[in-house]
Amino acid sequence: MNRGDAIRLVMAYLSADDIVVAADGAISRETYAALDRPRTFYMLGSMGQVGAIALGLAMTRLERVVALDGDGNFLMGASGALMIGGVRPANLFHVVLDNGTYATTGGQPTVAAGMDLAVVAAGLGYRWARRCLSDPHAPGAVAQWLAAPGPALLALAINEPDEEPAGRIPMTPEAMARRFRAALEEP
Amino acid sequence: MSPSRWFDAATRSGVDFVAGVPCSYLAPFFAACQELPPTAFLRATREDHAVAACAGAWLGGRTPLAVMQNSGLGYCLEALASLHLLYGLPLPMLVSDRGTPSDFEEHRFLGQRTRALLDLFAIPWLDGVRGQEDQAMDWLLTTAARGSRPAVVLVGPEERG
Numbered sequence: 001m002n003r004g005d006a007i008r009l010v011m012a013y014l015s016a017d018d019i020v021v022a023a024d025g026a027i028s029r030e031t032y033a034a035l036d037r038p039r040t041f042y043m044l045g046s047m048g049q050v051g052a053i054a055l056g057l058a059m060t061r062l063e064r065v066v067a068l069d070g071d072g073n074f075l076m077g078a079s080g081a082l083m084i085g086g087v088r089p090a091n092l093f094h095v096v097l098d099n100g101t102y103a104t105t106g107g108q109p110t111v112a113a114g115m116d117l118a119v120v121a122a123g124l125g126y127r128w129a130r131r132c133l134s135d136p137h138a139p140g141a142v143a144q145w146l147a148a149p150g151p152a153l154l155a156l157a158i159n160e161p162d163e164e165p166a167g168r169i170p171m172t173p174e175a176m177a178r179r180f181r182a183a184l185e186e187p
Numbered sequence: 188m189s190p191s192r193w194f195d196a197a198t199r200s201g202v203d204f205v206a207g208v209p210c211s212y213l214a215p216f217f218a219a220c221q222e223l224p225p226t227a228f229l230r231a232t233r234e235d236h237a238v239a240a241c242a243g244a245w246l247g248g249r250t251p252l253a254v255m256q257n258s259g260l261g262y263c264l265e266a267l268a269s270l271h272l273l274y275g276l277p278l279p280m281l282v283s284d285r286g287t288p289s290d291f292e293e294h295r296f297l298g299q300r301t302r303a304l305l306d307l308f309a310i311p312w313l314d315g316v317r318g319q320e321d322q323a324m325d326w327l328l329t330t331a332a333r334g335s336r337p338a339v340v341l342v343g344p345e346e347r348g
Contacts, residue, residue, distance in 0.1 A: 021243070024269075041246060045269025049239035052231075053270075056243020056251070059226045060204065079232040080239070087229065174335075177274035181246050 001135045002160040004030050006097050010068065010156075011035045013142050019061060019184065021054045022068045023047075025104030027097065029166035031068060038183035042169055042176055048076030051084055051094065058089035061184065064146075065091055071098040071155075072110050074117060078124075084151050085125025092151040094121070095142075098131075099158035121153035128152035135159075192348045193281060194219035196320035197252055200328050202279070203227055204244040206237040207254030212283035212347040216254060234259030235266045238337075242266075242276050250328065254281045257301045257341075258294065267308060267337055275335035279327045284314075284341040305339055312339040315346040 001009075007030050014020065017039070022031040024043035032042060041057075043050065051074070054067035074081065074096045084092060100113030121129035128148035132141035138156060145154040169176070189195055193216045197205070206229035209217045220228045231237035234255045241251035255263075260282065271278045286298010297304075305312045311330050315323050323340045330338040342348075 043270075045273060046239060046266045049235065049242075049266055049270065052236040052239035053243040053246075055229070056204075056206070056240035056245075057247045058243075059229065059240075060244045060247030060249050077236070080236045083229065083232055083236060083240070087225070173274040177246065177276060181248070184247060 001138060001158060002162055003027070003097055003099065003103065003158050004034065004163045005160075006138070006156050006158055007031050007068070008034045009138060009142055010066070010095055013146055014066060017063045019057055019063050019065045020068055021050055021057065021065070023050045023070050023073045025070070026162070026165065027068055027070050029169060032169045033166040038179050041180045044173055047073055049080065050074070051077050051080035054092060054094070055080070055084050055087060055089065058092040059087065061091070063091065064093060067092065067094040069094060069096045070103070071096055071100065071112070071117065072102045075110055075112055078120070081121065082124050085121070088125060088127065088151055090150045093146060094126070094151060094153040095145065096153065096155045097158050098155050103162060117155040118153060126151045126153045131155040131157070133157045189219035189222070191215035191219040192320045193324075193342065196324040197281070199321060200324040201250050202252040202328070204241065204249040204251040205229070205254060206231050206240045206244070206251065208234050208237060208256070208259055210256035210283040210285070212256070212285070212342055212344065213254060213281070215348050216281070233262055235262045238263050238266050238278060238280070239270060241278055242270050245276055245278070252279050252281060256283045257285055258297055260301065260304060261297065264308065267310070271337050272308070277331040277335055278337040279331045280337055280339045281327070282339050282341055283347070284343040287344055290344070301341070310337045310339055312341060315340050315342045317346045
């Protein structure tokens, strides 16, 4: 499974009301390419803040909030994941696409390649945390994750080469933010 | 009335989400935050996570306030630059003004550059004045909302609370 496959798999399991925060870099661009929806917030920068932004949303909203994260981003913001473990919002669902590298910047390995991030999340206080290493089990793992008590973290192993890079998202950052907030204001 | 004039001014002006890292200058403020509902107060691990959570809360429809010591501004710069300033997200910030000449030496280097740092990042700021917390908080929320950007009220040793 490559990163695009994983993103399409996760998006296929989401419902229309779900709020998504997509990590900056390739994940945001490929999430946009897979399925653009007004209830997705596309990060362009502020690496490491996926969990903190999702937590601010989860504390504010009743809907399910899905943090679509990468392993390098998760490692940078691990102290934000710690806040999720402390606050324990039941509506926060965190998925980490784990390829052991900084893929957006050229595939440099992280310091924690191979580390079981589900064990980390369980230690931080997430109510449910699993790691999925095998592609045939991935759809079942995603279904279990979204049915689990939140906060729940699923670490999905990405073990196949990236697709052709997705293009930049053709919206201004201001337009992205205004569209997202307006979508949440709708009854 | 809470033990904190800043807290009372914040709630009166419409703040309904607080995220921050404590400073002793703002100890009464953080004590008052204990009375907030659990979904309205985030005890952040770092100041950059506090401002990022405030971005999430604003996108979710709340009126957030980030609270911190000025030593935490450095941690925030990347989040402010590529989140709030990039997307145009309002962010009222209440920041303690450490580093005055009588303060401990560890606060001085950044403390003496706080206003220059805010100017460099085009973030409007106002010196808090004791007894005028309501006016300062109104300025803060209005400036952040109208400019769709961060804004800062500085809380010095004479304005702590």
